[in-house]
Amino acid sequence: MRIRAAVSAALASAGILLVGWQSGVHGADTRSAIAAAATGNQASGTGTTGSSGAASSESAASSATTGGSGTTGNSGATGASGAAGAAAKAGGTYDGDVVQTRFGTVQVQITVKAGQVTDVTALKLTDAEGRSVQISNYAAPVLRDEVLQAQSADVQTVGGATVTSDAYLTSLQAALDAANL
Amino acid sequence: MNTQLLPSPGTGTPMRPAHGPAPVREAGRFASQHRRRLLRADVLTVTAWSSLAAAVALWLADGGLTAASSPAGMITALGIVAGLAGMDLVLLMLLLAARIPFIDGAVGHDRALEFHRKLGKPSLYLLLAHGLLIAVGYGMAEGLDPVSEAVALWVLIPDMWLAFISLALFIAVVVTSLVAVRRRFPYEFWYAVHLLTYGAVLTSLPHQFSVGGLFAVGTWQRWYWLGICIATGAALLYYRVIQPVRATFRHQLTVERVTSVAPGVVNIEMSGLQVGSLAGNGGRFFIWRFLAPGLWWHTHPFSLSAEPVRKGPDGHGRLRITVRDLGRGSAQLLRLRRGTKVAVEGPYGLFSSAARSRDRVVMIGAGIGITPFRALLETTPFAPGQATVLLRGHSNQELYLGEEILELCRQRGATLFHLTGGRDPASPDSWLPASEHRAGYALADYVPEIAHADVYVCGPSRWAGNVLNAARASGVKEGQLHHERFDW
Numbered sequence: 001m002r003i004r005a006a007v008s009a010a011l012a013s014a015g016i017l018l019v020g021w022q023s024g025v026h027g028a029d030t031r032s033a034i035a036a037a038a039t040g041n042q043a044s045g046t047g048t049t050g051s052s053g054a055a056s057s058e059s060a061a062s063s064a065t066t067g068g069s070g071t072t073g074n075s076g077a078t079g080a081s082g083a084a085g086a087a088a089k090a091g092g093t094y095d096g097d098v099v100q101t102r103f104g105t106v107q108v109q110i111t112v113k114a115g116q117v118t119d120v121t122a123l124k125l126t127d128a129e130g131r132s133v134q135i136s137n138y139a140a141p142v143l144r145d146e147v148l149q150a151q152s153a154d155v156q157t158v159g160g161a162t163v164t165s166d167a168y169l170t171s172l173q174a175a176l177d178a179a180n181l
Numbered sequence: 182m183n184t185q186l187l188p189s190p191g192t193g194t195p196m197r198p199a200h201g202p203a204p205v206r207e208a209g210r211f212a213s214q215h216r217r218r219l220l221r222a223d224v225l226t227v228t229a230w231s232s233l234a235a236a237v238a239l240w241l242a243d244g245g246l247t248a249a250s251s252p253a254g255m256i257t258a259l260g261i262v263a264g265l266a267g268m269d270l271v272l273l274m275l276l277l278a279a280r281i282p283f284i285d286g287a288v289g290h291d292r293a294l295e296f297h298r299k300l301g302k303p304s305l306y307l308l309l310a311h312g313l314l315i316a317v318g319y320g321m322a323e324g325l326d327p328v329s330e331a332v333a334l335w336v337l338i339p340d341m342w343l344a345f346i347s348l349a350l351f352i353a354v355v356v357t358s359l360v361a362v363r364r365r366f367p368y369e370f371w372y373a374v375h376l377l378t379y380g381a382v383l384t385s386l387p388h389q390f391s392v393g394g395l396f397a398v399g400t401w402q403r404w405y406w407l408g409i410c411i412a413t414g415a416a417l418l419y420y421r422v423i424q425p426v427r428a429t430f431r432h433q434l435t436v437e438r439v440t441s442v443a444p445g446v447v448n449i450e451m452s453g454l455q456v457g458s459l460a461g462n463g464g465r466f467f468i469w470r471f472l473a474p475g476l477w478w479h480t481h482p483f484s485l486s487a488e489p490v491r492k493g494p495d496g497h498g499r500l501r502i503t504v505r506d507l508g509r510g511s512a513q514l515l516r517l518r519r520g521t522k523v524a525v526e527g528p529y530g531l532f533s534s535a536a537r538s539r540d541r542v543v544m545i546g547a548g549i550g551i552t553p554f555r556a557l558l559e560t561t562p563f564a565p566g567q568a569t570v571l572l573r574g575h576s577n578q579e580l581y582l583g584e585e586i587l588e589l590c591r592q593r594g595a596t597l598f599h600l601t602g603g604r605d606p607a608s609p610d611s612w613l614p615a616s617e618h619r620a621g622y623a624l625a626d627y628v629p630e631i632a633h634a635d636v637y638v639c640g641p642s643r644w645a646g647n648v649l650n651a652a653r654a655s656g657v658k659e660g661q662l663h664h665e666r667f668d669w
Contacts, residue, residue, distance in 0.1 A: 005223035012227050013234035020238025024246055 094179040095123065096171030106167035110175045117151055117181065120144045120172065126164045139164050147172060151181075210562075211635075215538030215660065221287035229273055232409070236269040237262055239402045243395050253321035260314030261395065267307030268389065271351075271382060272413045274300045279416045280529055289531035290466075291665060298358070305355040312348055340387035350381035369478070386410065425468075425526035431455055434523040436471070437499060439515070443578050445506040446549065447515050448486065451523055455496035456489035459528060460560075466553075466665070467527030469502070476513055484532065484553035484665075486582060488560055503581060505549040532637065532665040534561040539635050539661060543628050545612075545648050547573040547640030548581070553665070555582045557637065558589045565594025569628045573600045573612070573640065598627055612647040624651045632656035638664045 091113045098107045106126060111119040120143075125136035139158040143165060146155040153173040157165035245258055277284065277297040284293050313327070320330030334341045356362060357374040389406065390396050396403040434453035441447055459467070466484040470477060486503035506512045532553060542563050544554045551572050558570065570590055574580045580599060590597040602614030611618040625631055636657050638648045645664055652662060 005226040008223065009227045009230035012231045016231055016234040016238045017241065020235075020241035021246070023242040024244045 092179075094175045096173070096175035096178070098124070099167040099171045106164065106171055108168060108171045108175060110172065110179060112179045112181065115181065117148060117176070117179075120147050122168070126167065136164055140168070143168050152176070209540070211537040211539055214535070218287055218535075218538075219660070221283070225284060225287055232273065233266060233269050235405070236265040239405065240265055240395060243400075243402065245395075251322075253318050255318075256314050256321065257318030260311050260318055261393075263307045263314060264311035264389075264393075265395075267304050267311055268385070269409075270300050270304035270307065272409055274304060275378075275382070275413050275417060279413075280420050280526075281416055282420075285529055286531065286535060289536070289663075289665075290529045301355050301358055305351055308348060308351055312344075338388075338392055340391045343384040344388040344392075347381045347385035350377045350384065354378050354381060425524070428526060429524040432459065432525055434500075434525055436517050436519055436521040436523060438519065439517050442503060442581055445515070446503065446581055448501055448503050449514065449517060450499055450501045452497070452499045453523075456498035456500050457491055457496050459485075459500060459525075460489040465528035465533045466530045467502075467525050468529070470524040470526075471514065471517060472522040472524060473518065476517075479513075481514070482529075484530075485556045486552040487585075488556050503549070503552040503555075505581070530665060532639070532663060533557065536637075536663045537561065537635050539633055540564070541567045541630055541634035542637070543569045543571070543631055543634045544637045545571045545573070545640075546638075547612075547644050548579055550640035550645075551581050551583070551586070553639055554637070555586055555589070558586060558593065558595065563593070563595070566596075568593070568595035569634075570595055570597045571600060571627060572598070573614070573644070575601065575603055577601055610647055610650070612644055612651055623655070624648075625655045635661050635663060638662070 093109055093111050096108045096110070098105055105124045106122070107124040109121045109123050110117050111121070122136075122140050122144075125140060142158050143155065147153065147169075153169045153176060155169065157169070240258075240262055245261065274297050277293045277300070280290065288296075312331075316327040316331045316334070319325075319334070320327045325333065331345075335345055354375060354377055357366070357371055363371050390403065396406050432453040432455060434451045436449060437452045438450040439447050440450070466482050469481045469483055470479070471481075481504075483502040483504060485500055487501045489498050489500040491498040504514050506515060534557075540563065542561060544557065546552075546554045551574075554570060558568075561568075568590075570586060572580045572583060572586065577583065577599065580586075580601065583599070587597060589595070600614055600617060602616055604613075605611055605615035605618045608618060613622060628634065631652065632655060634657070636652045638645045638652075640648070649662055649664060653659075
C-alpha cells in the first residue's frame with residue numbers, strides 16, 4: 001500500500017512538473033520568437049528604405065500579437081510614424097511601441113538629430129510592483145547609455161531585469177524603425 | 182464463563198467460548214474498512230506531494246527556467262523555488278495540525294502531528310534559503326552585496342519588512358519546538374510561542390502577492406495561491422475554533438462528581454446534553470478545558486473511560502474520564518468542584534473501532550493507559566473469544582478500573598490477563614514483569630493468534646515501544662498496530 005502511495009505520488013508530481021515545464025517552455029518560445037523578430041527587424045532596418053522598415057516592424061507587431069504572450073505592439077501608431085519617418089530623417093522625436101509586460105507597460109521615446117539618436121526617454125516603465133520599480137529605475141539608465149553608444153537596439157539586456165530590458169529594446173526598435181534609422 | 186483472569190499463561194489454558202467462531206456475516210467487515218482507510222491515507226500522500234510539485238510547476242509555467250540563464254538569475258530562481266516549496270510545506274503543516282477529520286481519521290491524530298513535526302525543519306530551511314538566495318541573487322543583479330541588498334529590500338520595497346519579521350517568527354517557532362529546547366520550558370510557553378506561527382504566516386503573505394512577480398495581478402498562479410492559502414485558513418478557523426466552541430455550547434458539560442479510584446487517580450464524571458454524539462467509537466480522545474479559576478487555560482487530552490450513558494430522551498446524560506496525577510496540570514484536577522463548566526473539543530484520534538482491520542482484537546494497557554480500553558471494550562465489535570486484554574501494572578492496585586474491565590470481559594467473552602510486578606532492571610527491552618520475563622514468556626504465549634489481530638497499545642511511551650516491538654516480532658504488521666501516545 002505504501003508502494004501504491006509512493007508510485008502514484010511520484011507519477012502525479014512528475015505529471016504536474018511536466019505540465020508546468022511545458023507551458024513554461026511554450027511561453028519562452030513565444031518570447032524568443034518576439035526577440036528574433038525584433039532582431040531581424042533591426043538587421044533589415046539599418047540602411048534600408050522607410051517602407052521596408054515599416055513593414056518589418058508591422059510583422060514584428062503581428063508576430064507578437066499571435067504569439068499571445070501578453071506582448072502587444074501598437075502597430076497602428078508605428079505605421080503612422082513610420083510613414084512620416086521617411087521624410088523626417090533630419091530630426092525630431094519618435095515614440096516606440098507600447099509594450100505590455102506582466103510587470104507593467106513600457107514605452108520609450110527617442111530624440112534624433114541628423115540621423116543620430118541623441119537621447120532615449122522612457123515614457124512608461126514597468127511599475128506593477130515595488131520590485132519592478134526598483135528594477136526599472138536601475139535598468140533604464142544602463143540601457144539608455146548602451147543604446148546611445150551602439151546607436152541601435154542591439155545591446156545587452158540588463159541582468160535581473162530581463163523582462164524590462166526586452167520590452168525596452170522592443171519599444172526602442174519600433175521607435176528606430178519609425179525614425180527610419 | 183469465557184473470561185479467565187490469570188497471572189500468566191503458565192497456570193492454565195484460557196477457555197474458548199462455547200459458541201464457536203464469529204458469525205460469517207461479521208467476518209471481514211473490518212477488512213474493507215481498513216482498505217478504505219489505507220486508500221484515504223494514500224490519497225492524502227499523493228495530494229501532499231502533488232501540492233509540492235504544483236508549487237514548483239507554478240514557477241516553471243511562468244517560464245522560470247528561461248529567467249535562470251545568468252548566475253544571478255539562477256540564484257534568484259533557486260530562491261524563488263525554495264520560497265514556494267517552503268510556503269507549501271508550511272500550509273501542509275497547518276493542515277496536518279488543523280484536526281481535520283478526513284486527515285485524522287485516515288492516519289490518526291498523533292501520526293498527523295508526527296508528520297507535522299517532521300516538516301518543521303525542512304520548511305524552515307527552505308524559507309531561510311529563500312531569504313538568503315533572493316538577497317544574493319538580487320544583489321548580484323544590481324551589483325550590491327547581499328547585506329545592503331537585504332537592507333534595500335527592507336527599506337525600499339513595501340511589505341518586505343513584514344517578510345523579515347515573518348522569517349524571524351518562523352525561526353522562533355521551530356527553535357522552541359526542537360526536542361532539546363522544548364524540554365526546558367513548560368508546555369504553556371511552547372504553546373504561546375507556537376501561536377506565533379499564525380503571525381509568521383500572516384506577515385509572510387503580503388510580500389508573496391505584492392513583490393513576488395509570479396503572483397502578479399491577473400495571473401492564474403495568483404488565484405491558485407490565494408485559493409490554497411484561503412482554504413488552509415478556513416480549515417483552521419472551522420476545525421480549531423468554530424467546531425470546539427460549537428461543541429462546548431451544544432453539550433453544556435459540567436462536572437458532576439470526582440471520585441477516587443486509587444491514590445492519585447480519580448474518575449471525573451460530567452453531565453451534559455446530547456452526549457450520544459460524543460459516543461460510539463470508544464477510546465477516542467477529547468481535549469478538555471475545565472473552566473475554573475487557575476485551570477481554564479490548561480488543556481487536557483483524555484480519552485473517555487466509559488461510553489457516555491444517556492439518561493433522558495433529550496440526550497441528557499453522563500460521561501466519565503479517569504485522570505492520574507501526572508503533573509502540575511492534572512494534579513489540580515483531583516480537586517475539581519462540582520458544577521465546574523467544561524469546554525470540550527473532539528472526539529479526536531483513531532484509537533477506536535475506526536482503526537480496526539481484523540476480526541480479532543488485542544488490547545494491551547499499562548497504568549493509566551488502561552482506562553481508554555474500558556470504553557473501547559464496551560463498544561468495539563468482536564465475537565466471544567476473539568478479544569484478549571492484557572493489563573500491566575506494578576501492583577493490582579495500579580490496574581486502574583480493573584474490576585470494571587473484568588466485568589466487561591465476562592460479559593463479552595474476552596480473555597483477560599493481569600500482568601503485575603516490577604520490571605526486570607536487567608532487560609530494559611521487556612514489557613513484561615520481571616518474573617514472567619525470566620520465565621521466558623512472549624506475547625504469542627498470551628495471544629497465539631496475535632498475527633491475525635488488531636493490537637491496541639496504550640501506556641508509557643518507553644513501555645509501549647517495547648510492546649510494539651514484541652508485537653512486530655510476533656508477525657503483526659504495521660497496519661494492525663494501534664498506539665496512542667498520551668505523554669505529550
